[in-house]
Amino acid sequence: MKVDWNRRACARHGHVTYAPDEATLRERLRTETRLGAAWRCLRCGDFTLGAPAGSGPADQAPLVPRGKVLRDLLLLRFLAFERAVRGVFIVLAAAAVWKFSNSQDSVRRLFDEYLDVFRPVFRHFHYDLDHSPVVDTIQKSFGYKHSTLVLVAVLLLAYALIEIVEAVGLWYAKRWAEYLTVVATAAFLPLEVYELTEHVSWLKIGTLVLNILAVLYIALAKRLFGLRGGHRAFEAERRSDSLLEVADTAGVR
Ligand SMILES: [Zn+2]
Numbered sequence: 447m448k449v450d451w452n453r454r455a456c457a458r459h460g461h462v463t464y465a466p467d468e469a470t471l472r473e474r475l476r477t478e479t480r481l482g483a484a485w486r487c488l489r490c491g492d493f494t495l496g497a498p499a500g501s502g503p504a505d506q507a508p509l510v511p512r513g514k515v516l517r518d519l520l521l522l523r524f525l526a527f528e529r530a531v532r533g534v535f536i537v538l539a540a541a542a543v544w545k546f547s548n549s550q551d552s553v554r555r556l557f558d559e560y561l562d563v564f565r566p567v568f569r570h571f572h573y574d575l576d577h578s579p580v581v582d583t584i585q586k587s588f589g590y591k592h593s594t595l596v597l598v599a600v601l602l603l604a605y606a607l608i609e610i611v612e613a614v615g616l617w618y619a620k621r622w623a624e625y626l627t628v629v630a631t632a633a634f635l636p637l638e639v640y641e642l643t644e645h646v647s648w649l650k651i652g653t654l655v656l657n658i659l660a661v662l663y664i665a666l667a668k669r670l671f672g673l674r675g676g677h678r679a680f681e682a683e684r685r686s687d688s689l690l691e692v693a694d695t696a697g698v699r
Pocket residue numbers: 452456460461462487488489490491492
């Protein structure tokens with residue numbers, strides 16, 4: 447099924463109408479109906495009744511993302527959202543590690559008390575808590591040095607910051623954010639692959655696949671690093687797709 451991104455965006459945000467000062471151009475975007483003047487939407491191309499939302503010289507008209515450009519914009523917003531969620535979770539993890547580093551002893555005491563309470567219960571079900579991998583991992587973490595934990599918290603916070611900066615930049619379709627996302631995501635790929643060799647989980651595989659796709663997609667669709675003609679080709683594509691531009695070239699002919 448082919449999704450009409452233009453109509454979808456118009457249904458959510460309303461049509462974008464504009465009256466250019468240039469008379470020939472204006473006539474191409476305007477039509478007279480029994481109910482009054484109607485203006486052509488710069489995004490979906492439908493005529494809508496009522497006064498235009500804006501007016502002025504044609505080159506001052508809003509550059510409305512439509513078609514493929516609009517679809518790319520929405521996909522990047524999805525990535526921005528995914529990164530914002532991940533960023534918030536990592537901040538929480540950093541805060542937890544930080545808190546733990548300051549109260550390691552009391553947490554250990556509490557944990558041991560719980561372990562004493564639950565040991566008989568688990569033994570009843572033939573489960574040996576003292577040799578459980580989860581308990582083992584937690585007990586090992588009590589042995590970590592305070593400085594190690596602080597370092598882990600700081601690194602997590604730095605990683606979260608990168609994710610959040612990416613999220614904000616991608617949401618507003620900033621080109622630097624696209625570069626940052628591609629570079630930072632690609633830089634972490636070897637670590638993600640290494641993680642998988644240690645322990646395989648579907649979440650890790652999913653994250654790795656999503657990140658590889660994101661790197662390839664952003665670099666190619668946004669023509670980063672001079673790919674497919676680079677920035678100039680990207681701007682040209684954005685403009686050539688604008689309906690005002692289409693009307694303009696039609697008017698010249
Ligand atoms: Zn529309």
